[in-house]
Amino acid sequence: MQQPAAGDKSTAIPPSCPPQANLADGSFYTRRCITEDPSWSLVTVPHLTELCIQHIVHNFEKNPILNYLLPEHQRKVVDRLSTSLPLTVTANIVSHEDYWKRCCIERWQVCDVSNYGDSWKRMFFERHLENILKFFIPSTTDPKKVLELVPLCKGYVRKLEVDQFLPPVWVDEKEESNDLADTEEDANFNEAYTHHYDLKDLITALPHLEELHLTYGVKSCGMNFEWSLFNFTEQDCFSLAAAVKMCHNLKVFKLTQSKVDDDKIKLLARNLLDHPCLLELDLSHNLIRDNGAQALGKLISHSRLETLNLCNNQICHLGAQGLAQGLAESSSLTSLNLRLNFVEDRGGEAIGRALLTNTSLKSLHLGSNNLSEPTTAVFSQVLAQNTTLTSINFSCNHLGLDGGKQLLEGLANNKTLTKLDLRHTEVEQETGFLIHQIVWANREAARLGSLQHPTAEPLGIKCSREQ
Template sequence: MQQPTAGGRSTAVPSLFPSQPSLSADFYYTHRIIEDPEWSLITVPHLTELCLQHIVHNFEKNPILDRLLPKHQRKVLDRLSTSLPLTVTANLISDEDYWKRCCTERWQVCDISNYGHSWKRMFFERHLENILKCFIPDTTDPNQVLELIPLCKDYVRKLEVDQFLPPLKVDEEEVRDDLSDTESDFGLGEDSVHHYDLGVLITALPHLEELHLTYGVKDCGMNFEWNLFNFTYQDCCNLAAAVKMCHNLKVFKLTHSKVDDDKTRLLVHNLLDHPCLVELNLSHNLIKDKGAQAVGKLISHSRLEILDLYNNQIHHLGAQALAQALAENSTLKSLNLRLNCVEDKGGEAISRALLTNTTLQSIHLGSNNLSEPTATLFSQVLAQNTTLMSVNFSCNHLGLDGGKQLLDGLAANKTLTEFDLRLTEVGQETEYLIHQIVWANWEAARLASLQHPPAKPL
């Protein structure tokens, strides 16, 4: 019989039954194998592999990625944890696959088309946005933002912050009295609800081009109070000063934030002669005529191409100021005044401006209490203007005669490709005939674009 040895091998040992007849050695001797559970056929890893494992496990203390060969860098990056401190990875790792893992492990929906098709940019923009949305003044440590600036400043191009939390501590008298809607509208208790000052942050982001802000609280539930939705005058001062210093800013959106005339004028004062701003969105606010007059001044002293004042409280005086600026402007391409109350005095003023304006391509005047006088004058615009491509008059009371006037104006028009007349009472036949003309223009424009495609940028 054989005696087992280390590693599962065995040696022969005498038979347990030596008195048995010895027919043959193989017949009277048996084998007993005792397996070593630690013994394996797997070969010892290469020294290179052991070194790479060590580098991965100690990367936080000794990040030597740049000293490795490209093939070894790839192996290390594929194994690195996404929970490593940003102080280690931010300015060292540029590999998109690593940042893709960081994004997909943190957020369920990841569309990099909104971030210049860059996973690293997505991670830092969304990470910074999350910090700002959860920042509580006088409670959250400001270093959370300040320490992130040198790590993210080279990658942040756009910030979309749809929530700003107020301080936890509010004025005791305000709590007792439980501010009414009217008191909140007049800004009482503003001293207690100032929000985080973006000044230090956005002026330290040299590549910031878009800023989308909403001052309010999401999902407040049963804890609703009006002062949670109060964009204070001090907030406006801080923001206006910061935006003025953000010289590369191209798009500025401040929506659903109760921006009134005084705050609009303050913002405009700091945006005059801005070198890069091309889009301004102040929709869903409380802007009236004085605020619109200030915006009109901005149109005349800026390079704005897109202006959105949707859902405010602008009447004919404000519309007339915008029209005066529009008549002289040579950059604005899109104007949205939907859901205001410019009425026919404002509509006629805008129509006259478009008789001389040669740059505006799209205008939205839906839900503005417009009627036949505006339609009559606008028919002249359709007949003479060769720049407008999209017009929206929906939800106004233009009437049958107004519709006929617009149809007559369109007879020789070859540029308008969109014309929304829903709920304007112009009549089905007129609306159908207008649709046919506009469709023919659209088809002609499509064929022309196929024959002469736009040149690709260099």
């Protein structure tokens, strides 16, 4: 073996030489250890705690022991958990908002947590359940897929917004013969086949549900459009009415754009009578006529309802008279929206006479109802006597010059009305200006009063923003 040069201390030691053996000339050999990882050092060795955390994260699905860890260790584990873990593992164990924030952001592009009480976990479960309902196909999707989620999400779901319900998948004989249902009347042919998911079992199993927003229809159906896709059937109505009746904590119920007619409204109204918590009912953009409105008039006087929205229906003067009767009796209603109906003067007069005794209603919308001077004559008295109304909308009616003057006379001593919408009502410009001056003064007085009494409702500030 070739001998190293004198003084070379970095060469390997011959097998026969012990480490650092002295040579005759006084030099010595040294051993050089070459490890498998040249960058290895004691500085990079993980702590035992870190190794444990890695093991817990890796085996979390099989052994979720999060609650047995210290708070600082819990956070480290949660920060590394995968958002694809089964909900059966994470739902009732992981309560850290950062984890559910990651779940939401990775799944949806728009995430406004302020609409969910600033709770990311609530947002995730509400939207997850909504998505399942939107794409549930009766007779195809297993109902257990929905009900199995209930034990996991029932503590967090407070609001459900479902803007589509899919019908069953079926082949119609008419379709096979290329004779499709092209008219709305043909939709009745398919009614027996278009029942939707029965919400009763789900809604009654959600103890904290406070808001329910439903639309029975199909979004983005494109060239597959058929009227049968937008049917709210009798079976749907029966199951929904039973579900809402059993949902004792429900405060807001919205059933819009679902072709709800009088028979279905009467069934729903019967089940909502004496509801302990319902405060807001939105039935806008449906097919409600006089009989349905009369049933809702009875509901007004037999419930705690505060807001009723009947915009864009087919209510005429008889229906308006039924609603007026409910207002004249004991009522807690504070807001009534009848925009885009057909109540005309006989209906408008009935509502006005009811407001001569009603002391609860604060906001009334009668826009686009073919009203004219007879209605303003009654409301002139209302404005002179009623001390509760703060907002009236008469827009898009034919009040005329005399109608504007009558409203101006009624406002002479009114101190409470802070908003009066007279756009497109044919009121004289000067009269409209004088009315605006009175309403503006009332609004300013209300604003100053709210500043002096902060606990009072800030009516003036609210109305000024709406302007």
